[in-house]
Amino acid sequence: MDISENEFRDFLYNNHSENFSTIIVGRREPVAWPDEEFPPIHILLQQRAEKKINEVLDNLDDMVLAARELRLTRETDSTTRIDLVGNSESTGLTIIELKKSKQTERQAFSELLAYSNHFCTVFPGLKESSLTSILVAPMETRTTRDAYTQELVSNNKCILALIPKYENGKAELTVYYPDAAYYKWFENNLLDDRSIITVALAFQAIKGWIDLETGQQGMPGHTAKALNTLTSSISNMLEANGYHSMCYSTQPWGEIASGLQLPFPNVIYVAAVNPFSSFRTAIGEEGVSGSSQAGRIAEVQAVHDQLSESEREFWLETIEGNFHNRLIRLVRKEFIKLLKNKDNERIRFEISLPDWYGLKTSVIDSVTVNHGDIYLTGLLREIHSEYMEHIYKPEVDYALYYSDDIPKYFYRSLRSFLPIWEILSGLGVGEEERDEAEE
CATH class of the missing domain: 3.40.1350.10 (Trna Endonuclease; Chain: A, domain 1)
Structure with a gap:
């Protein structure tokens, strides 16, 4: 100018x-x-x-x-x-x-x-x-x-x-x-099972408030409402803290719950993308490597090379673990806050860290259970929303997109567990696996 x-x-x-x-x-x-x-x-x-x-x-x-x-x-x-x-x-x-x-x-x-x-x-x-x-x-x-x-x-x-x-x-x-x-820095393998970390918070039944199924009708209405309120609030907290995550709750089917006498039948699952995942970025004898673009690996390598010598070896491993630990603390703190009560009753719970792929493929944890609504945050919410806009276009063939599970109306797709589960599972497939499937 x-x-x-x-x-x-x-x-x-x-x-x-x-x-x-x-x-x-x-x-x-x-x-x-x-x-x-x-x-x-x-x-x-x-x-x-x-x-x-x-x-x-x-x-x-x-x-x-x-x-x-x-x-x-x-x-x-x-x-x-x-x-x-x-x-x-x-x-x-x-x-x-x-x-x-x-x-x-x-x-x-x-x-x-x-x-x-x-x-x-x-x-x-x-x-x-x-x-x-x-x-x-x-x-x-x-x-x-x-x-x-x-x-x-x-x-x-x-x-x-x-x-x-x-x-x-x-x-x-x-x-x-x-x-x-x-x-392109946002790769498909961002949603790979190996890039996802999980926190499972299991807790006791609360009589009159969060009860178990007694017949074959699924969760009692008041129970579903309570669990959805808990997961929604935890999801909002995760959004505020910058996590790309999904949050949902489960209860075992009535006959399973009564047969096993589980002390903590209610489970809230939080699955989040860990940007420091060792699957995508790891430090080895040859330097930084991982399932990621060469340009991104080079950028991480440049940062790594400038660290003090004492910090280099376990740097990525440490920040990956710290990210997961912070997620655990946040979920635990929010849960305790939400279940405070006038009688000062202590709600018993335990936290575990299941492998995401193992959780998805477990019959007991993912199939023989009643699911509450699922809540998405960050990029997962953005990706799901864009996906649904794409498949509701008149010219798109629904048969390509799990037509039996896609609801008639868009709004029904926002919290329904099964279609979201199917969509995110499909999007997590990397390019190599996609090519193999096509062959």
Whole structure:
């Protein structure tokens, strides 16, 4: 650009306060998947991210720029200024930060996130996902591109990046879509059984509140409601703590429960993706290896090489274990909180750590039981939602997608155990296994 950042900001404010969207170019449709079969995870996430980008673009049609160089003054900090602030019925509060050079765009992105956070403190109850954040910058530095994609895909922010251009008195803002390579970091083997860690919390029956089946009718209604409330609350806690997980409850069939006299017949299962799984990343004599993309392995190797010598050997093993241990503590703490009662009765329970594949294939644990609703968080929820949108399209052949288990209506798929179980099991198949099956 042949004008300064301040001049460009003033140009946008003076000339495009009420028609900001008209100078945005480069919009395209989300990446397409030509096959009728469900796309791999990286394509699915790319489609979802690009839909979100386009939704933000659509919402900018009625945005009006309300201020420039908006000052944010804090008692313990110096005054900072937001380049442009807009508002509309569609976007809500919109914060725009611009930088013309790649040397300063990283700083601008950090400031943009900080400004969003500041408004959430000024207006208690406001979440960053309810704001629209726009970065106007060259998008030439990898750090900025990585951070933007992370906020868009994993942190579910309402965020947009635009590349500025100014020539002959005219401005143009080109939409930035992250390269397809970014999404390939989210591999299909992210859902491989060996990448999943499990916590099983088994506890006693509670007479009148969480009772066992007495006939052949499944869980008593009040029991199902109680267990679903427990798993829903645990799931919400996992979402808040950043876990990609599924949470559900089981009880043994009535005749099995009465025959075995189980002390802890109620079980809440939490299965979560462990990003540090040794299946995907491990340290051996030859360095870092694992079932993952070569580029990702190289990135982990680069981090590993910079660790102190005493920490290198067991670094990945340690953080993998710490991730699992934290999950155990969180589930245990939430369960104890939920079953506090007026009589100060102690609810007896025990925690085990079953292997996820073994659990899935166990007749006793997964077949001869009554299942409560299943709750998904993070990427698992996003993937399931996108999957269901895909198979409910009129042109899709339901016979390819477990047609006997897919409910007639979309809403019935959100908590039903069997269709979610089948879907996530199928998506967890890696490319090698998929190729073998096709052969």
